[in-house]
Amino acid sequence: xxxxxxxxxxxxxxxxxxxxxxxxxxxxxxxxxxxxxxxxxxxxxxxxxxxxxxxxxxxxxxxxxxxxxxxxxxxxxxxxxxxxxxxxxxxxxxxxxxxxxxxxxxxxxxxxxxxxxxxxxxxxxxxxxxxxxxxxxxxxxxxxxxxxxxxxxxxxxxxxxxxxxxxxxxxxxxxxxxxxxxxxxxxxxxxxxxxxxxxxxxxxxxxxxxxxxxxxxxxxxxxxxxxxxxxxxxxxxxxxxxxxxxxxxxxxxxxxxxxxxxxxxxxxxxxxxxxxxxxxxxxxxxxxxxxx
Amino acid sequence: xxxxxxxxxxxxxxxxxxxxxxxxxxxxxxxxxxxxxxxxxxxxxxxxxxxxxxxxxxxxxxxxxxxxxxxxxxxxxxxxxxxxxxxxxxxxxxxxxxxxxxxxxxxxxxxxxxxxxxxxxxxxxxxxxxxxxxxxxxxxxxxxxxxxxxxxxxxxxxxxxxxxxxxxxxxxxxxxxxxxxxxxxxxxxxxxxxxxxxxxxxxxxxxxxxxxxxxxxxxxxxxxxxxxxxxxxxxxxxxxxxxxxxxxxxxxxxxxxxxxxxxxxxxxxxxxxxxxxxxxxxxx
Numbered sequence: 001x002x003x004x005x006x007x008x009x010x011x012x013x014x015x016x017x018x019x020x021x022x023x024x025x026x027x028x029x030x031x032x033x034x035x036x037x038x039x040x041x042x043x044x045x046x047x048x049x050x051x052x053x054x055x056x057x058x059x060x061x062x063x064x065x066x067x068x069x070x071x072x073x074x075x076x077x078x079x080x081x082x083x084x085x086x087x088x089x090x091x092x093x094x095x096x097x098x099x100x101x102x103x104x105x106x107x108x109x110x111x112x113x114x115x116x117x118x119x120x121x122x123x124x125x126x127x128x129x130x131x132x133x134x135x136x137x138x139x140x141x142x143x144x145x146x147x148x149x150x151x152x153x154x155x156x157x158x159x160x161x162x163x164x165x166x167x168x169x170x171x172x173x174x175x176x177x178x179x180x181x182x183x184x185x186x187x188x189x190x191x192x193x194x195x196x197x198x199x200x201x202x203x204x205x206x207x208x209x210x211x212x213x214x215x216x217x218x219x220x221x222x223x224x225x226x227x228x229x230x231x232x233x234x235x236x237x238x239x240x241x242x243x244x245x246x247x248x249x250x251x252x253x254x255x256x257x258x259x260x261x262x263x264x265x266x267x268x269x270x271x272x273x274x275x276x277x278x279x280x281x282x283x284x285x286x287x288x289x290x291x292x
Numbered sequence: 293x294x295x296x297x298x299x300x301x302x303x304x305x306x307x308x309x310x311x312x313x314x315x316x317x318x319x320x321x322x323x324x325x326x327x328x329x330x331x332x333x334x335x336x337x338x339x340x341x342x343x344x345x346x347x348x349x350x351x352x353x354x355x356x357x358x359x360x361x362x363x364x365x366x367x368x369x370x371x372x373x374x375x376x377x378x379x380x381x382x383x384x385x386x387x388x389x390x391x392x393x394x395x396x397x398x399x400x401x402x403x404x405x406x407x408x409x410x411x412x413x414x415x416x417x418x419x420x421x422x423x424x425x426x427x428x429x430x431x432x433x434x435x436x437x438x439x440x441x442x443x444x445x446x447x448x449x450x451x452x453x454x455x456x457x458x459x460x461x462x463x464x465x466x467x468x469x470x471x472x473x474x475x476x477x478x479x480x481x482x483x484x485x486x487x488x489x490x491x492x493x494x495x496x497x498x499x500x501x502x503x504x505x506x507x508x509x510x511x512x513x514x515x516x517x518x519x520x521x522x523x524x525x526x527x528x529x530x531x532x533x534x535x536x537x538x539x540x541x542x543x544x545x546x547x548x549x550x551x552x553x554x555x556x557x558x559x560x561x562x563x564x565x566x567x568x569x570x571x572x573x574x575x576x
Contacts, residue, residue, distance in 0.1 A: 009479045010394050017391040017450055024447035025413045028424035105320040107566055111554040113508040115526040116547045120326045134345045172566050224417050228510045246419040253423050262423040269420040277415055
C-alpha cells in the first residue's frame with residue numbers, strides 16, 4: 001500500500017516538469033530536424049525536398065560569414081573577457097571597499113536587459129550623435145572618428161559591448177576561486193621566499209587552473225547564444241557583415257516566411273553547438289588528465 | 293641600520309598601491325559610465341541631448357518618464373512583463389521543487405535517465421528552438437498569448453532550478469520527514485509543510501535566476517508575440533526606439549524604466565544574485 005502510493009506520488013511529482021521540458025525544449029528540436037527536409041511557407045502544403053535546404057545553406061556565403069563572426073565572438077570572449085577578469089581578480093582578491101565596489105560595478109551589466117545594453121551602445125557608436133565620436137573630437141582625434149557599426153568595422157565594434165556585458169561573470173568566478181586557495185599554501189609559498197610574479201606563476205595560477213578551464217568552456221558555449229545584442233545593434237547588417245548564426249536563422253525565416261529553410265538552419269546550429277560541446281569536453285578531459 | 297632602505301621600499305610599495313587603486317577605480321567608473329549616461333540622459337530634452345552629451349541636463353525633464361509610461365505602451369508592457377515573469381516563476385518554483393524532492397529523496401528505477409534528460413536539454417541552444425516553437429504554437433493557436441512566453445521561460449529555467457534544489461535537498465538529513473511520515477503525514481503534506489519551508493534558501497536562488505531570465509528575455513518575445521497589447525518591456529522598448537527615434541529623452545526614459553527593477557533587485561540581493569548567476573552558469 002505504502003509502496004503503491006509513493007509510486008503514484010513519484011509519477012505525479014515528476015510529470016509536470018518532465019512534460020513541460022519535453023514539450024518546449026525537446027519536441028521543437030526534433031520537429032525542426034524533420035521540417036528541415038521540407039520547403040514550407042507556413043501556409044499550404046509542405047514539399048519534401050530532401051537535403052536541398054542544407055545544400056543551400058552550405059552554398060550560401062552569408063552562412064559562412066555568420067559562422068566566421070561566431071568564431072570571432074568566441075575568440076574575443078576567450079582572449080578578451082578571461083584575461084581582463086583574471087588580472088582584475090588577482091589585483092583585488094583581498095576583501096575591501098575597492099574590491100566590493102569593483103565587483104558591484106563590473107557585474108552590473110549581467111543583470112541588465114540585453115536590449116537596453118544594445119541600445120546604449122548604439123548611442124555610444126552613433127556616427128552623428130554618438131558619445132564616442134564626440135569624445136574623439138573633444139580629444140582632438142577627429143581622424144579616428146568613423147561610422148563604427150559599418151560594414152568594415154561593425155563586427156569589431158560589437159566586441160566591446162560583448163566583453164562589457166559578461167566580464168563580470170568571470171570576475172566573480174575567479175575571485176571565488178582565488179579566495180578558496182587555502183591560507184597554508186600562501187604561507188608555505190612565503191616561507192619558500194616565493195613572492196610577487198614568481199608566486200603568481202608557480203603557485204596561484206596553477207591552483208586555479210581548473211577554474212580557468214571551466215571559464216574557457218563557458219566562453220565557448222556562450223558564444224552561440226549571442227543574438228539579442230547583435231539583433232538590436234545591427235540586425236546582422238549592414239549587408240550581412242555582422243550576421244551571426246542566430247540572426248541568419250531569424251532573418252532567413254521570418255523576413256521571407258521560409259520555415260523549412262529556417263528549421264534546417266536551426267538544426268545546423270544544434271549540430272555546430274554539439275561539435276563545440278565535444279571540443280569543450282575534450283578540453284575538460286585534458287584538464288582531468290593533467291590533474292592526475 | 294636598514295631602516296632607510298626599508299622605508300624607501302615601503303614608500304615604493306605605497307606608490308605602487310596608489311597607482312593600482314587609481315587604475316582599478318578608473319576601470320570601475322568606466323564600466324559604470326554607460327549606465328550613468330543612460331540615467332542622466334533620460335532626464336534630458338532632445339536639445340540637451342545634442343548640445344550637452346556629457347553634461348548634466350540644463351532642465352531636468354521628469355515628464356520624460358510619465359510620457360514614456362503613458363503615451364507609448366511602456367506601462368502596459370511593464371504589466372505584461374510582470375505577468376509572464378511571475379507566471380513562469382510560480383510554475384517553475386512549484387514543479388522544480390516537486391521534482392527535486394522526488395529526485396533527492398526517493399529511490400526508483402529511471403532516476404538516472406531523468407537526470408540525464410535534463411542535462412542533455414541544457415546543451416540545446418535556445419535560439420535553435422525559436423523557429424520550431426513558432427510553428428508549433430501557430431498550429432495550436434498559442435501564439436500571442438501569455439502562455440506562449442510562460443511555457444518556454446519555465447522550460448528553460450527548469451534544469452538549473454532542479455539541479456540547484458536537488459543538490460540543496462541532498463545536504464539535509466532525512467530524519468525530519470521520516471518523523472513526519474511516522475506521525476501519519478502524507479507525502480503531499482510532507483512536501484507542503486516540510487519541503488517548502490526547508491528549501492527557502494535554495495528557492496531564493498531559483499527566484500533570482502528565473503526572474504532575471506524572464507524579465508530580460510528578448511528573443512522568445514520577438515518571435516512569439518506580435519500583438520501590441522501583449523508585448524513585454526524589452527520588445528516594446530526595441531520597437532519604441534524605431535517609432536520615436538527623434539525623441540531621445542523619451543526613449544532613454546523607457547530604457548531606464550526597464551532596467552530599474554533588475555538593478556534594485558541586484559542592489560538588495562547582491563551576494564545572492566552573484567552566487568546564483570555564477571552557479572547557474574557553471575552548472576548550465
